[in-house]
Amino acid sequence: MTSEEPGRLKPRLGERADADAAQVPGSRPEGLVRKQHVVSQVLLRQFTEPDQNGGRVLRSCNLESGRWRTKGTSVCGYFEHWMPVLSVSIEKLWQEVEVKLRHAVAIVEAGAVFDEHDALDIVRDAVALHHIRSIHMRTVAQRAAREVYLKLRGRAVDLHSNALTGTARHNGGHTPRSRADLEEMIDEQVRQRGFPEVDLIFRHKMEGTYEQVKAIFRDASVQILEPPGSREFLIADVPVCGYRFGSNQLGPLDGLGLYHTGHFTMPLSPKYATRLAISKLSGYYRLSGTESDKVNARQIQHAYRELYLRPGSTTEEFVMRNMAAWRKPAAISPLSIV
Numbered sequence: 001m002t003s004e005e006p007g008r009l010k011p012r013l014g015e016r017a018d019a020d021a022a023q024v025p026g027s028r029p030e031g032l033v034r035k036q037h038v039v040s041q042v043l044l045r046q047f048t049e050p051d052q053n054g055g056r057v058l059r060s061c062n063l064e065s066g067r068w069r070t071k072g073t074s075v076c077g078y079f080e081h082w083m084p085v086l087s088v089s090i091e092k093l094w095q096e097v098e099v100k101l102r103h104a105v106a107i108v109e110a111g112a113v114f115d116e117h118d119a120l121d122i123v124r125d126a127v128a129l130h131h132i133r134s135i136h137m138r139t140v141a142q143r144a145a146r147e148v149y150l151k152l153r154g155r156a157v158d159l160h161s162n163a164l165t166g167t168a169r170h171n172g173g174h175t176p177r178s179r180a181d182l183e184e185m186i187d188e189q190v191r192q193r194g195f196p197e198v199d200l201i202f203r204h205k206m207e208g209t210y211e212q213v214k215a216i217f218r219d220a221s222v223q224i225l226e227p228p229g230s231r232e233f234l235i236a237d238v239p240v241c242g243y244r245f246g247s248n249q250l251g252p253l254d255g256l257g258l259y260h261t262g263h264f265t266m267p268l269s270p271k272y273a274t275r276l277a278i279s280k281l282s283g284y285y286r287l288s289g290t291e292s293d294k295v296n297a298r299q300i301q302h303a304y305r306e307l308y309l310r311p312g313s314t315t316e317e318f319v320m321r322n323m324a325a326w327r328k329p330a331a332i333s334p335l336s337i338v
Contacts, residue, residue, distance in 0.1 A: 039077030
């Protein structure tokens with residue numbers, strides 16, 4: 001997973017990749033963690049039932065293919081290289097929150113979460129971490145890197161078109177005859193040289209953003225939502241869904257920024273979900289059938305590719321009726337700027 005920089009316009013960037021990585025605290029001993037989960041195993045296990053082999057399984061639905069499967073949680077809710085470099089410290093942070101989340105979910109289910117402030121903070125932190133460590137946030141980072149690159153490339157053509165043309169002639173290549181030729185020349189140099197700083201920037205940006213979001217969410221009201229009767233929640237591979245009442249926008253892919261989002265909802269189990277709200281109202285809330293359907297519908301619409309639910313749940317019928325509402329996001333690709 002590499003991105004690149006425009007040739008000799010800034011020659012040090014590509015040449016100093018190893019040096020830059022070495023300056024990252026703890027980067028030398030760090031490696032790359034495979035199968036980085038973007039949905040907590042603690043949450044996924046809440047949606048399981050025992051199988052005939054003594055294990056536990058859930059039901060998954062691939063929205064792209066329409067295929068349903070029964071499988072274990074270890075093969076659900078992960079992306080091979082969500083964090084493409086130096087991912088060990090990020091994984092440790094994820095595991096720390098997971099260990100605490102198990103206890104917090106149990107307290108939620110016992111109806112006592114508002115008696116234990118530590119448990120409330122764990123719920124808030126889990127929502128913050130899932131919001132940041134999500135496939136959609138990675139896509140937003142990809143878009144941002146591409147936009148910056150296009151601006152830099154345009155400026156390079158504006159300021160250095162003669163130098164670029166001279167370089168092309170000196171190297172014996174095709175002489176650029178238009179702006180598009182110059183842009184393609186830069187793109188080709190970028191593809192050849194590589195720009196691993198994009199991965200490093202993403203890594204540090206996500207760590208810093210998590211701390212910022214966590215601080216913001218510590219001031220949010222926590223609402224614990226319960227579906228009525230036999231209804232149940234499902235959970236998507238992007239479990240935190242941000243939205244505003246009266247708007248069809250869902251999360252960062254729709255351009256809904258953190259400060260413009262009124263509510264962040266994340267299922268905790270088939271019978272409980274949490275909603276962080278700008279409202280000052282906290283507590284347990286028993287939803288109507290229509291309200292619980294909206295929670296599930298947003299999970300479907302906001303998903304990347306998969307949904308997870310408890311085997312035998314009537315929610316499977318709800319998914320079948322509402323799959324058409326899914327808005328397929330672009331497939332995840334390596335972080336790059338060309």
